[in-house]
Amino acid sequence: MPLQRPLARSITAAVALSIALWLTACAPVSRVILLPQAGGEPSAVVVRTPQAESVIDSPYGVANVARSGRVGTDTTTADEVRSRYPRLLAIEPLAPERFMLEFEPGTSDLTQEAQSRLEAVIERAGARPGGEIVVTGHTDRQGTVEANDQLSLQRALALRALFIERGFPPERIEAVGRGEREPLVPTEDEVPEPRNRRAEILVR
Incomplete structure (x- = not known):
């Protein structure tokens, strides 16, 4: 025994x-x-x-x-x-996967290059039935802190809506906005940086 x-x-x-x-x-x-x-x-x-x-x-x-x-x-x-x-x-749990998609300046519209990667992200997320998805929106440092907080959340919500349109249950998807607080590439204020205009998608 x-x-x-x-x-x-x-x-x-x-x-x-x-x-x-x-x-x-x-x-x-x-x-x-x-x-x-x-x-x-x-x-x-x-x-x-x-x-x-x-x-x-x-x-x-x-x-x-x-x-x-x-x-x-x-x-x-x-x-x-x-x-x-x-x-x-x-039966071992799958390791979380992270993806990143970029946006056009001042909008919640994905860049053309990011749109070309979106289908692959959705496919990978769909391979984890019952898993959770956290979408975190970010901005560069152009604009005010308050405006960037709002824009980052809009970006996260826009991607959340895309997942829901593809059949993902809304309760599985969390949308969060972080504004300009967590830049991928640190810059001075009012400096445009395309790599910071992004959403990070965690699938777990």
């Missing part, structure tokens, strides 16, 4: 596979494998039993829990994980 504890606790936003093993008496009864974070973010997991504790803090690090409660460590590889645990990996 698997131990009632080990306790696998995430120190950071770690991703781990915890596997109960029903094998011979000398084999571990539980195994925890730390998977790499999206974007290479550092992560770690503490595996604890009443008898021992171990920290895994490198991708594909392994903690093997024996029937006695002892915790041994090991390493594995991405290929081995995919080969041995395909069903568990199939």
Whole structure:
């Protein structure tokens, strides 16, 4: 029988596979494998039993829990994980995806180049049924702070409306305006910058 504890606790936003093993008496009864974070973010997991504790803090690090409660460590590889645990990996949540679309100056109209990428963004979002979409509008530093706050929200709402027109449930899509506060390219006031006239779309 698997131990009632080990306790696998995430120190950071770690991703781990915890596997109960029903094998011979000398084999571990539980195994925890730390998977790499999206974007290479550092992560770690503490595996604890009443008898021992171990920290895994490198991708594909392994903690093997024996029937006695002892915790041994090991390493594995991405290929081995995919080969041995395909069903568990199939239910692993997809990593969030981010997209960026640019707008014409002073409007909520996408640039021609951004329009050409819109279909791909909608297709990727549609591949995550039930997922959430957050659209955050931004502006450059031309105009007043108040006007840019309003314009950034208009841009986010315009994209939200496009998603809804394509059949996405409204409750799945959040629209946020950040004005000129988070420039992709820092500039002085009143300097036009096309890369800052954008919306960032997070699909999770």
